[in-house]
Amino acid sequence: MYQTDPPRPPKEILPTMYHLKSEDPEEPGLPDEFHDLQPELLKQTFQPSNYSSEELFTGTDLNLYYDPRYPQWYKRPDWFAVLGVSHLYEQRDLRLSYVIWQEGVNPFIIVELLSPGTEEEDLGQTLRDVNKPPTKWQVYEQILRIPYYIVFNRYTDELQIFGLVTNRYQPLILNQGQLWIEEIQLGIGLWRGNYQGIERNWLRWYDSQGNWILTPEEREYKRAETERQRAEDIGLQLEQERQKAAKLAEYLRSLGLDPDNLPRN
Incomplete structure (x- = not known):
């Protein structure tokens, strides 16, 4: 579609989530069981007191299309949350992907779960090939400017949280493995417990009283x-x-x- 004078907004001329690829069976690095369980626990316990459930969207292993100049480029965060948008696409449909130029709101927080093959890119330790899309770190920090970027290594239980300070990610100081995030009235940290029958350290959210947010199953129990x-x-x-x-x-x-x-x- 040709551009007009005056130019039409990207939302009108660029592909929507219905036109973009939502999954690729040939893509390497398919999620293991931990990559299924940990994002689910994050989703179930992500309950900001200053936002209703209708004003939140969380995505797990979902294509995130970020650059209208290159509409086929995307990243696939292990988990991310967006504030102030409907949990349904245009308040009517489940999302196939998250398309920035359609949604108009960038994610507020992104979580990556380290794997041996993705560690260097997740931590910004790789250089961009001029013939390839930017790295995750570059996209989250420089293009989307995600306020909080969390990296968790389940093999070492190391939790790193980066905050956007003067347009660059800086490591934030954790208090006993936890960080309070004032904007959403929630904290995040490592919890030692049993989830889905597995005892280990899990990443989950807690409230202003320091109590871990309960999952639906825990509330029912x-x-x-x-x-x-x-x-x-x-x-x-x-x-x-x-x-x-x-x-x-x-x-x-x-x-x-x-x-x-x-x-x-």
Whole structure:
């Protein structure tokens, strides 16, 4: 499509997510099980108190198209979150990819899970080949200017978080492996626990009180446990009342009175 004078906006003339590639079976580095579970835990616990669920979108292993000059170029973050957009594409459809010139809002945070074959690029230690697209680090830092970039190495449990400071990523200081992010009223850090039957260190979100945000399954378990405890408490109270009544009846009998035939007022 030819450009006009005055120029038409990219959203009108560039391909939409329906025209762009959303997956490539021949692409190397298919996700392992950890790359499925860890992003799911991040998604389930990402609940900013200052945004409704309708104003959030999170993507896992989803093509991120970032440059209208080269509309076929994309990166595929392990997990990312966007603030202030509908969780549905144009409020009506599930996304096949995330297309910057269509959405109009860049991701706020990106998480990459290190793999032996991607570590150097994820940490900005590779140089761009002039005949190839820019590296992840260059795209996140210089093109999209993502405010927070998180890199987690599950083999060493090393967590690195970079913040955009004067247009360059700088490592942020963590407090006992955690970082509070004021803009979303959430913190992120390493949690040692059992998720989906696997005990290890996981990356997850916590609230302003320092409590780890619960997954739907954890909330349901907590609710059921509360109900069980409440039922036990009621049962205990009833048993205590029964024992009191039995002692009173025994006392009345010791006085020669029949507790079953006492006069009523």
